[in-house]
Amino acid sequence: MRMTEETRLPQPDLATVEIGTVLQALADPVRLQIVRLLDTVGEAPCGALELPVGRSTVSHHLRTLRESGLVETHLRGNTRVSRIRGEELERRFPGLLPSVLGARPAAQGTAAADGGEGER
Amino acid sequence: MRMTEETRLPQPDLATVEIGTVLQALADPVRLQIVRLLDTVGEAPCGALELPVGRSTVSHHLRTLRESGLVETHLRGNTRVSRIRGEELERRFPGLLPSVLGARPAAQGTAAADGGEGER
DNA sequence: CGACATCTACGATACACATCGAACCTCTAT
DNA sequence: ATAGAGGTTCGATGTGTATCGTAGATGTCG
DSSP states (O other): OOOOOOOEEOOOOGGGHHHHHHHHHHHHHHHHHHHHHHHHEEEEGGGGGGOOSHHHHHHHHHHHHHHHHHHHEEEEEEEEEEOHHHHHHHHHSTTTHHHHTTOOOOOOSSSSSSSSOOOO | OOOOOOEEEEOOGGGGGOOHHHHHHSSSHHHHHHHHHHHHEEEEEGGOOOOOSOHHHHHHHHHHHHHHTEEEEEEETTTEEEOOHHHHHHSSSSSHHHHHHHHOEEEEEEOSSSOOOOOO
């Protein structure tokens, strides 16, 4: 029957991953949303992620996330189940993911022009 | 005499800044290095930052950092002194900057191909 | 076996942006 | 006032990459 056979897709050792790589991976809006989704649902097949982009694009982003060490993907039968490498990430970059995922949405205008008194 | 007169350049209210904007600002290698430098030296005039890019490019990056809420810049006489908005950032995104600045450099190869046992 | 579903790989396209050099601006000092 | 130092702005250029559609690979079910 061999249906619950799990194979993990190739992924980097987190010790070899720079913080800049992780930040770059998290910088894309779609990828950030993927990480948020995976964080809430725990794990999900690629197709179950509801995103405003095409399937091939999601696949590409998941590859980026995997290659940057953020996500691991298991082949479970016909589908690929992805999940955040939570514990490993916490060891490598303590507090990073919690702070990102815990960030509350901004209030009002995305970018205010001023905050002081010295405008021209 | 008017030489120690300080004027702050326009900057956004951190409450209106999205986490994605901050991550995008930190994603660039040069900007990340600027943030690291400012974190170590406390504050610095734009020209004192030793970076592998031209002056105008540094200026551009500092603008990006300022508009994303990461850095504040004061006009002190003839020079512009920049500094990280540490306390405000810690209130808005607790733990984010410490985790980024505290990250240790990667060991060896920047990106390993595999990390598990299930390669083909 | 053959049809279907899931996902990835491949080109191709378009847009964002990092970078530079030169011109310009604003203070300071002479 | 004139010159100079410190930074910014502008226009142009090149590269990286997010996106899409289609084709191909792998596994499941009838």
